[in-house]
Amino acid sequence: MTGRTFTVVGGGPVGSLLAISLARHGYKVGLYEGRPDSRKTSIYQGRSINIALSDRGWASLEKIGIGAEAKQQSIPMYHRAIHGVDGEMSELPYGQEGDAIWSVSRGGINEQLLDTAEEEPNITTYFELRLMDIDFETATTTFRSKSADELTVAADFAFGADGANSKVRRLAYGLHRFSYSQTYMPQCYIELNIPANPDGSHRLEKNALHIWPRKDFMLIALPNPDGTFTCTLFLNYSGDPSFESLTERSAVEAFFTANFADAMDLLEDPVDTFMQRTAAPLFLVNVFPWSFNRKVGLIGDAAHAIVPFYGQGMNCGFEDCAELDVLIGKHNHDWDQIFAAYENARKPNGDAIAELSKRNFVEMSDLSGDPRFQIRKKIEAKFSDCHPELWTPLYSMVTFSPDIPYSEALRIGDIQNAVMERIMAIPGIDKDWDKPFVMDRLFDLTSEFLETRQ
């Protein structure tokens, strides 16, 4: 037992996991959440909000012993199921045989982590306490309760795990040499629902992530265990078509019918839902440093909110926790060293997954529907099968290779892009892609590029 105390602001998945990790290292942890406890009050209003979990995330959950239990409540998605405008469908596997990303209930995983946290004698959880202020010199925090009482909490250290809109981060604006940015994407989103069949089965193929790629916008659907799908429509905030331009009911109906004809029979009141809901913004957060005075740190979305197009947000936050876990041991609880090592190790990876996630919007919404893109993916997959030592596809590096840091995946991915641009420029590649000479050329180019572009 170290006897030292931590305040963790934010009882979401990352804050809960962090608390567990700190407690198991012997720290006394207060875990403070602003919203009510979802295990007692339904704050999700019957909506299933799901997120993608993949190998990086599973590794973290397994480490604390809840991986198997969480996996039981999750649905593996082995491929992208791509819905054309004409209703025609195609499949694009995510990786090799058996590789899957998992559709996980955000609320479910959060509750499981909270249950696990509360089993730790070193953790006390608090709900409906909103952070009002933090003293970055002393890590003392002030919270306000529902009844407007103020509570001042002293601790040796504090972490802001309070998400994309982190109050801890916003309170740090203006601190000495703190660089920060919050940048809105052109797209916003709303969530829609596909209900289950009367018998509880799924109305679309269950083990797939469904995509309706329409270039400037797209609809996606992730399966839930109860037979429903949670769908997300990503669409520009302004321009045409956009949330701003689609205000008339008839125009919204025409938009859905023209673009998502095959989904119209499945979606639950898409037009009404579109008319009623306010589109949520997508934004990126980029800050540095991730710690202040070696007393207060930022973690998860609070440090690096990204866009959801790679399904890596929670995975990345869990990886932050895993890194800290290792560093606490490595630096023997010396937080002067741990904070510095943590932010230096994780910042390049946060930047890399932010960049990769931004790029993946184009890949999902535009390229997924492009026949040449699908050929490219097939060539890559085949080459990777022949020469796994030379080529792991970018998607697999990011999603199925927790030992490859995001920053390294980005670097190698850029080399692969340069190589594949040359390959796709070969005349007749559309029909010849399966010929042996393509593999030979790819072998030569890859060997050359990997050698020269370190």
Place this chain on the structure above:
Amino acid sequence: MTGRTFTVVGGGPVGSLLAISLARHGYKVGLYEGRPDSRKTSIYQGRSINIALSDRGWASLEKIGIGAEAKQQSIPMYHRAIHGVDGEMSELPYGQEGDAIWSVSRGGINEQLLDTAEEEPNITTYFELRLMDIDFETATTTFRSKSADELTVAADFAFGADGANSKVRRLAYGLHRFSYSQTYMPQCYIELNIPANPDGSHRLEKNALHIWPRKDFMLIALPNPDGTFTCTLFLNYSGDPSFESLTERSAVEAFFTANFADAMDLLEDPVDTFMQRTAAPLFLVNVFPWSFNRKVGLIGDAAHAIVPFYGQGMNCGFEDCAELDVLIGKHNHDWDQIFAAYENARKPNGDAIAELSKRNFVEMSDLSGDPRFQIRKKIEAKFSDCHPELWTPLYSMVTFSPDIPYSEALRIGDIQNAVMERIMAIPGIDKDWDKPFVMDRLFDLTSEFLETRQ
């Protein structure tokens, strides 16, 4: 007279110029400054703070009729005077014969603009009123006086012209889809002084900007009319050498002696000053939009704080005012249109000068002292003399060509870089640079690149 009212927050050079421009369009303007009136209280504590003014800035001052008067109190600098480590000096002209950037007293120009503003019956100036809050829906502002009285000011519109640390901008964080960033540079700075000779003359060549380029750091000196020079030492915040590493008096003395030997006899107590002063940070601000609800706008450093290495900060802010001045006429006082047109016209230019200014640190601190860089500049100057229709050097586009927007200067500058990289790769260019074949090659390359890279 339009009868409508404006609150301008910030009585610096940009705020004062904006107020004058608005008043002359018939608006009633309240100009609010948080600091005391420098014409009554010396807030500069005897220090001359000078900034560079060039053609874009002069155009704005001439437009309101104070250009000639301001120029009288300014000192033209026709070239860079480069001080080598060994004390050897070289010269690099800024442009063509007669082209100069001007060393201007920030306080002086500010006071002249305030005097001019106060001659306008439509302008009322207020000092020592600090902005506390702004309602972005109504443009109503709240100020606090020195005696802690609160003052609420209603107006039809408001502008934040309150500088790099703009309170208006910071209060806008969190507004709908407002993207913002504040990013610290590795360098910080302190100001030093070179006193005048006993007879009031300058101790270094007067009509030059003096640079001691030392790659990772540099010292510069700008002349003042009173015979002094205001010097700025730019040095990394951390690392070696840095403001953080140089804490011992003996180390600071050794640093100055080793790097600025020829300046040691001229500078006034550089070591003591270094030890006493806190290094000021350099940061960039990038935000969008620059207006909110068509009621409140941002202008000057409040919208786009940049680093000082191109000497364009005030010029760019003055250009913002000039653009608004044109748009008020063009859109006939319709501020729905003016705000939109203003931010769309100016944002790309703010981004471009931000990028150019960052790059110019390398040019000033590293390349200025590099013989190959000087050869490159000579080749460019010669080619520009022969073919002015094909080539205006980047520095001249930015500094002496107010008709070329910053964004266009950046675009053409990148093409020039690509061309000059090829030229400087010619074997033996160091000795052959003056030969006719170099001009021929440059002509061919430039024609080709300008055609193909639109």
